[in-house]
Amino acid sequence: MTDSEIIKLVLRGEKEKFRMLVEQNQQMVFRTCMGFLHNKDDADDLTQDIFIQAYQSLSRFKGEAAFSTWLYRIAVNASLNKVRKSSKNLILQRIDAFFGTGKSGEAPFLPSDAEDPENILIRQEHVEWVRRALDSLPDNQRTAIVLSKYDDLSQKEIAEIMKTSQGAVEALLQRAKKNLREKLSAHGKNK
Amino acid sequence: MKITAGKNQVLFLTIKITKMNCQLCQKELDAWRDGKLPGERKIQVELHLKECETCSGIYRLQLIADKVIDREKELQADPFRVTRIMAGIDNLEGSGNEPANPFIKVLKPVLVTASMAAAIFFGILLGNLSGPVTDRNTIPVELALIDDASIESVNILLNE
Numbered sequence: 001m002t003d004s005e006i007i008k009l010v011l012r013g014e015k016e017k018f019r020m021l022v023e024q025n026q027q028m029v030f031r032t033c034m035g036f037l038h039n040k041d042d043a044d045d046l047t048q049d050i051f052i053q054a055y056q057s058l059s060r061f062k063g064e065a066a067f068s069t070w071l072y073r074i075a076v077n078a079s080l081n082k083v084r085k086s087s088k089n090l091i092l093q094r095i096d097a098f099f100g101t102g103k104s105g106e107a108p109f110l111p112s113d114a115e116d117p118e119n120i121l122i123r124q125e126h127v128e129w130v131r132r133a134l135d136s137l138p139d140n141q142r143t144a145i146v147l148s149k150y151d152d153l154s155q156k157e158i159a160e161i162m163k164t165s166q167g168a169v170e171a172l173l174q175r176a177k178k179n180l181r182e183k184l185s186a187h188g189k190n191k
Numbered sequence: 192m193k194i195t196a197g198k199n200q201v202l203f204l205t206i207k208i209t210k211m212n213c214q215l216c217q218k219e220l221d222a223w224r225d226g227k228l229p230g231e232r233k234i235q236v237e238l239h240l241k242e243c244e245t246c247s248g249i250y251r252l253q254l255i256a257d258k259v260i261d262r263e264k265e266l267q268a269d270p271f272r273v274t275r276i277m278a279g280i281d282n283l284e285g286s287g288n289e290p291a292n293p294f295i296k297v298l299k300p301v302l303v304t305a306s307m308a309a310a311i312f313f314g315i316l317l318g319n320l321s322g323p324v325t326d327r328n329t330i331p332v333e334l335a336l337i338d339d340a341s342i343e344s345v346n347i348l349l350n351e
Contacts, residue, residue, distance in 0.1 A: 015280060015281075016277070018277070018280060019273060019277055022273050022276050022277070023273055026268050026272065026273065027267070027268050029268075030266075030267075030268035031264060034263050034264070034266060035260075035263070038263060040266055043266075043268075044268060044269045044272055047268060047272060048272055048275055048276050048279065051276045052276060052279045052280060052283070055280050055283070056283070126255045126258075126259060127259050127262075130255065130256045130259040130260070131259070133256070149257075149260050149264075150260065150263070150264055174221075177221050180253075180256065181217060181220070181249060181252075181253065184249065184252040184253065184256060185245075185248070185249045185252065
């Protein structure tokens with residue numbers, strides 16, 4: 001049964017059929033949320049909200065794009081909204097770090113030459129500064145890099161989700177990678 | 192001569208490789224990691240990474256970033272969420288938040304408006320069927336011409 005056939009049945013009142021759409025796309029939505037939120041519980045909660053939101057808006061799905069593309073758009077918008085809402089908490093965390101009570105003030109890590117690049121152990125501080133570097137990207141660059149790195153989507157698919165051209169996506173990805181590299185190397189220099 | 196030319200070529204290549212600067216190396220790093228660089232450029236980047244501490248440090252940082260992302264990607268969504276999502280959808284019932292067929296969504300207000308208009312129309316029509324009120328209360332011309340003052344009082348007739 002195709003996605004559009006399932007959607008027709010759901011709209012006719014067979015809402016239990018929506019379960020099939022959830023099962024097919026849950027991991028994909030969850031991965032996107034993880035790319036923005038970096039927290040499993042938050043990503044799970046947001047995934048739930050996104051599917052309920054998608055169910056409520058199902059009559060507005062015109063079928064011009066694939067259902068997954070439409071769902072990706074909802075997921076990206078919901079994730080960005082969630083990130084913006086939690087920015088207040090981030091400010092509080094930074095104040096906390098400034099006064100030396102938070103964990104985010106830890107010294108950044110630069111791997112030594114002695115370490116084998118392929119076998120570098122990931123420590124908590126690595127995770128923290130990679131997340132911070134990703135979160136500091138502008139929204140459109142961040143969206144492009146999340147869809148590329150977390151969801152392994154092609155530039156064509158990303159362009160469709162972001163309603164832009166492939167060339168624009170390529171430029172966005174290049175700028176995002178450059179920005180990430182600069183932010184990561186700045187961490188290295190600070191050490 | 193040929194051997195000399197060959198030596199010169201090797202010497203030239205060596206100079207070219209050592210002259211790759213950090214800016215160019217970092218620019219080519221993504222392409223190198225994706226395996227998109229041609230042979231000569233690839234060797235240049237690899238040699239530069241071996242010699243340059245800063246660039247090899249950045250390369251390692253990128254590897255770490257990829258590992259962090261891979262670790263987040265490996266996480267699985269909560270399998271019980273499907274049930275929770277469906278329960279959440281069930282709770283929407285009666286709250287007016289369910290998805291409606293677009294046809295029904297448009298047809299419903301149209302039908303309500305049409306039935307209201309029909310009710311008003313039939314009400315007016317029924318009201319008009321019973322005839323105009325003014326016709327019933329019209330006084331015949333003969334009665335209208337009677338002079339009330341000239342009519343004898345009923346009391347006179349009673350006293351007789």
